[in-house]
Amino acid sequence: MQVYKTFFKILYMQKIQIIMYLGIFSLVTVFVSSQMEKNAKQDFVEQQYKVAIFDYDHSQVSEGISEYLASRHEIVTIKEDEKETLQDELYNRNAHCIIRIPQGYGESFETSNRLKLEVVAIPGTIYSDTIEMQVQSYMKHLKALIVGGATKEEAIDKIVNILDQEVDVTLLDKNSNGTYSGMYYYFTYASYVLIVIVLVGIGPILFVFNNDMVRNRIRCSSYKLARTNVEIILGMFTTGVVIGFIIWIMGYLNFGTEMLSEKGFLYTISMFSYLLIALALTFLVTQFIHNTTALSMVANVVGLGFSFLGGVFVPIDLMGDGILRISKMMPTYWYVLGGRMIDHLSVETDMVQIYQYIGVQLAYAVAILAIGFVATRYRKNYT
Amino acid sequence: MFIHNFYYSLKAILRAKEPLFWSGVFPIALATFMFMAFGKIYESQEVFHAVDVAIVENTENETFMDVVDTLSKGNEPLLVPLIASEQEAVQALKDKKVFGIIYVNDDISLEVQKNGYEETVLKVFLENYLQDETLIHEIIQKDPSKVQDAIDVIASDMQYYKEISTSDGNQNVYVSYFYAVLAMSCLFSGFNGLDRVLKLQADFSALGQRRSVAPTHKMVVILSEFSAALFVQFMIGVTTFMYMWGILGIDFGSKWLALIGIIFLGNAMGISIGMAMASIPKIGEGVKIGVLISASMLMSILADLCASGVRNTIEHKFPLINRINPAALVVDSFYSLNVYDNYERYGRNMLSLGVVTIIFCTISFLLIRRNRYASL
Numbered sequence: 154m155q156v157y158k159t160f161f162k163i164l165y166m167q168k169i170q171i172i173m174y175l176g177i178f179s180l181v182t183v184f185v186s187s188q189m190e191k192n193a194k195q196d197f198v199e200q201q202y203k204v205a206i207f208d209y210d211h212s213q214v215s216e217g218i219s220e221y222l223a224s225r226h227e228i229v230t231i232k233e234d235e236k237e238t239l240q241d242e243l244y245n246r247n248a249h250c251i252i253r254i255p256q257g258y259g260e261s262f263e264t265s266n267r268l269k270l271e272v273v274a275i276p277g278t279i280y281s282d283t284i285e286m287q288v289q290s291y292m293k294h295l296k297a298l299i300v301g302g303a304t305k306e307e308a309i310d311k312i313v314n315i316l317d318q319e320v321d322v323t324l325l326d327k328n329s330n331g332t333y334s335g336m337y338y339y340f341t342y343a344s345y346v347l348i349v350i351v352l353v354g355i356g357p358i359l360f361v362f363n364n365d366m367v368r369n370r371i372r373c374s375s376y377k378l379a380r381t382n383v384e385i386i387l388g389m390f391t392t393g394v395v396i397g398f399i400i401w402i403m404g405y406l407n408f409g410t411e412m413l414s415e416k417g418f419l420y421t422i423s424m425f426s427y428l429l430i431a432l433a434l435t436f437l438v439t440q441f442i443h444n445t446t447a448l449s450m451v452a453n454v455v456g457l458g459f460s461f462l463g464g465v466f467v468p469i470d471l472m473g474d475g476i477l478r479i480s481k482m483m484p485t486y487w488y489v490l491g492g493r494m495i496d497h498l499s500v501e502t503d504m505v506q507i508y509q510y511i512g513v514q515l516a517y518a519v520a521i522l523a524i525g526f527v528a529t530r531y532r533k534n535y536t
Numbered sequence: 537m538f539i540h541n542f543y544y545s546l547k548a549i550l551r552a553k554e555p556l557f558w559s560g561v562f563p564i565a566l567a568t569f570m571f572m573a574f575g576k577i578y579e580s581q582e583v584f585h586a587v588d589v590a591i592v593e594n595t596e597n598e599t600f601m602d603v604v605d606t607l608s609k610g611n612e613p614l615l616v617p618l619i620a621s622e623q624e625a626v627q628a629l630k631d632k633k634v635f636g637i638i639y640v641n642d643d644i645s646l647e648v649q650k651n652g653y654e655e656t657v658l659k660v661f662l663e664n665y666l667q668d669e670t671l672i673h674e675i676i677q678k679d680p681s682k683v684q685d686a687i688d689v690i691a692s693d694m695q696y697y698k699e700i701s702t703s704d705g706n707q708n709v710y711v712s713y714f715y716a717v718l719a720m721s722c723l724f725s726g727f728n729g730l731d732r733v734l735k736l737q738a739d740f741s742a743l744g745q746r747r748s749v750a751p752t753h754k755m756v757v758i759l760s761e762f763s764a765a766l767f768v769q770f771m772i773g774v775t776t777f778m779y780m781w782g783i784l785g786i787d788f789g790s791k792w793l794a795l796i797g798i799i800f801l802g803n804a805m806g807i808s809i810g811m812a813m814a815s816i817p818k819i820g821e822g823v824k825i826g827v828l829i830s831a832s833m834l835m836s837i838l839a840d841l842c843a844s845g846v847r848n849t850i851e852h853k854f855p856l857i858n859r860i861n862p863a864a865l866v867v868d869s870f871y872s873l874n875v876y877d878n879y880e881r882y883g884r885n886m887l888s889l890g891v892v893t894i895i896f897c898t899i900s901f902l903l904i905r906r907n908r909y910a911s912l
Contacts, residue, residue, distance in 0.1 A: 169823075173830045177834060184846070197648060197651055198651050199651075199656050199659055200652070200653055200655075236702055237876070240875055241851075244703075245851075247852075269695075270698070271698050271700050272697045273700045273702060278582045279584040282584045289697065290660075294667060294671055297675075298675075300688075301674070302675070303678075315671050320644060320646055320663050321646070323646070324650075325626070325629055325647055325648065326649065332651055447554075449829075450557055450562065453562065457565075457566055462569065462572060466842075471577050
C-alpha cells in the first residue's frame with residue numbers, strides 16, 4: 154500500500170488549505186441553515202411580516218390597531234425613529250413596514266380633521282401592500298361600526314370579533330408547501346462545500362501522480378500500474394468519505410438525533426452520492442489542469458456555477474424557464490429535488506423517486522468519470 | 537525613475553494571468569451566475585403584482601362576484617380571476633398558472649399549493665370580505681336604519697393611512713450581492729499587490745535580488761509598483777462595474793463620479809493589503825497567498841457575498857467589525873450612495889478606506905526598506 158500511504162503524505166501537506174476551506178464554508182453553511190426553520194411546515198401558514206410600531210398617541214384606537222397588527226405579524230423594535238435608521242431597517246428587511254401613529258390620532262378619529270396614520274415602507278412591495286390592506290381594513294371597520302351606532306369604546310371592543318373572521322385555507326398537497334427544514338438547507342449547501350473541498354484538497358495530489366517524471370518512475374518500478382491506480386482511487390475515496398463524515402458530524406452537532414432518523418439517513422446517502430460526482434469531477438479536471446492556482450479557479454467557478462444554477466443558493470421555483478433549462482443540466486438540480494422530497498418524507502412519499510434522484514447522481518458520477526478516462530487515453534496518446 | 541519602474545511594472549502585471557483572473561474574470565463570472573439565479577427575484581417576488589386566482593362558483597353569490605369584479609379592474613387591480621370548473625382550477629393550480637382556488641359554496645374557502653406572499657394576499661382579501669359581511673350582520677341586528685351608512689363607509693375609497701418612503705434609490709436587497717462581488721474584486725486586487733512586492737524581495741526570487749541591490753529609493757519603487765497595480769486594477773474594476781451596470785442592468789444609482797471613487801479607493805485598499813502581506817518577513821509565499829485568499833474570502837462573506845443579511849446581523853451584534861472590515865466599507869459605500877440623498881455616510885466610509893490604505897502602505901514600506909540578508 155505504498156502509493157496509498159504516499160497519497161496521504163501529500164494530502165497532509167494540503168491540510169491548511171483543506172481546513173481553511175472546510176472552516177469557512179462550514180461556518181457559512183451552519184449560519185445559513187440555522188437561519189431557516191427547524192422543521193418544514195405541514196399546513197398553510199399565513200406570511201408574517203416584521204412590523205415596527207411607533208405609537209406616539211397611546212389612545213384606545215392606537216393600541217387597538219397595534220394589538221391587531223401584533224396578532225397578525227411579528228412586532229419588531231427599532232432603536233430610533235430616525236430616517237437613516239428606518240431606511241437601513243427597511244432595506245435589510247429587519248422591518249417590512251413601520252407604522253407611525255401621531256399624537257392625538259385617537260382623539261381626531263371621529264372629527265373631520267382626522268390625522269392620518271403613517272405607513273413607512275418600500276412602496277409597491279407585496280408586504281407593504283398586504284399590511285396596508287390590513288390597516289385600511291381595521292380603520293374602515295372601526296369607522297363603519299361607529300357610523301352604525303356604536304361608541305368609540307364599543308367599536309374597539311366589537312372590532313376584535315369582526316376581525317377574528319378567518320377563512321378556511323387548505324393545501325393542495327401537504328408535502329409540497331414550499332417550506333423546508335434547516336437540515337434541508339444544510340445538506341443543500343454542503344454540495345457546494347463538497348465540490349470545492351474535494352477539488353482543492355484532492356486535486357493537487359493527483360497532480361503529483363500525474364507528473365510525467367513521477368509516473369515514469371512508478372512505471373519502471375516493480376509496482377503494477379493497475380495497483381497504483383487502484384490505490385490512488387482508494388486514497389481519493391477514503392479522503393472523500395472522511396470529508397463527508399466531517400460534514401455529517403457537523404450536521405449531527407447542529408441537528409442532533411434527527412441525523413439518525415430515516416430522513417437523516419436518506420440525506421446522508423444523497424450527500425455521499427453527490428460526493429462521488431465531486432471525486433469524478435476532480436479526476437476529470439486534473440487531466441486538463443496541472444497547477445494549484447488554476448485548479449482553485451476551476452473549483453470556485455464550477456462550485457459556484459453548479460450552486461447558483463442548480464438551485465442551491467436560490468430556490469428552483471424562483472428561476473425563469475430559460476434558466477431552468479440550464480439548471481436541469483446541473484447535477485445539483487437533481488440533488489436539490491431529491492433533498493426536497495426527503496425533507497417532506499412521509500408514508501405517502503414515493504421512495505422510488507428519491508432513489509431515482511440518487512441514481513441520477515450516480516449516473517452523473519459515472520458519466521464524468523468516463524469522460525475522465527477518455528481524457529486519460531487522449532493524454533496518453535498525445536504525450 | 538518612477539516612470540521607468542511604472543512602465544515595467546505595468547508590463548509585468550499584464551503578463552501575470554492569475555491575479556487578473558481573480559480580480560477580473562472571476563467577479564464577472566460570479567456576477568453572471570448571481571444575475572442568472574436571482575437577477576429578477578425582487579421584481580417577481582417582492583414587487584406587488586395582481587394575483588392570479590381561479591374561482592369555482594358552486595353556489596351563486598352575486599355580491600362576492602361583484603367584489604371580485606371590482607378588485608380586478610382599475611389601474612392597480614388586486615386580482616386576476618379565472619372562472620373555472622373545479623377540475624380546471626385544480627389543473628391551473630398544479631400548473632402554477634394561479635396561486636389559489638377560491639371555492640364559492642355556502643361558505644367561502646381557499647385552496648393553495650404553498651405558503652407564500654400571493655397566497656397570503658388571497659387570504660387577507662377573503663377575510664376582508666368575510667369581515668364586511670359579519671359587520672353588516674352586526675349592524676342589521678342592532679340598528680337596521682344605519683346599515684346603508686355603514687355600507688357607504690365600507691364601499692368608500694377613503695384611505696385611512698399615508699404611505700411614506702424613506703428613499704428614492706434602489707431598495708432591492710439582492711443588489712447587495714453585486715456590491716459584495718465588487719468588494720471582493722477590490723480585495724482580490726491584493727493578489728497583484730502581493731505579487732509585485734514578492735518580486736521585490738531578495739529572498740523570494742533572483743529578480744528580487746537584482747532589484748534589491750539597485751540604488752533606487754524603496755519609496756519610489758513601492759509607489760511605482762503600487763501605481764501600476766492600481767492603474768490596472770482600477771481599469772478591471774471599472775470594466776466589471778460597467779459589465780454589471782450595462783449588460784446585467786444592475787441599478788447602482790446615478791452618482792457616477794462617486795461610484796467610480798469607491799472602485800478607485802477600494803482597489804487601492806486591496807492592493808495595499810496585498811503589499812503589506814507580502815512584506816511580512818520569514819513567511820513562505822504559499823502561506824502568504826493562503827492567508828490573503830482566506831482573509832479576502834472571509835471579509836467578503838461577512839459583507840454579504842454568500843448570504844444576504846450577514847452584514848446586517850453583524851451591524852446589530854458587533855458593529856465595530858463592519859467599521860473595520862474593508863469589504864463591508866465598500867459595500868456600505870455603494871449602498872449609502874444608492875439610497876441616501878446626502879454624502880455623509882459615503883464620505884465616512886471613504887475616509888475609513890483611505891486610512892486603511894495609508895496604514896497598509898506604510899507597513900509595507902517600513903518592512904521592506906533597508907532589508908539585509910546574511911545569506912541568499
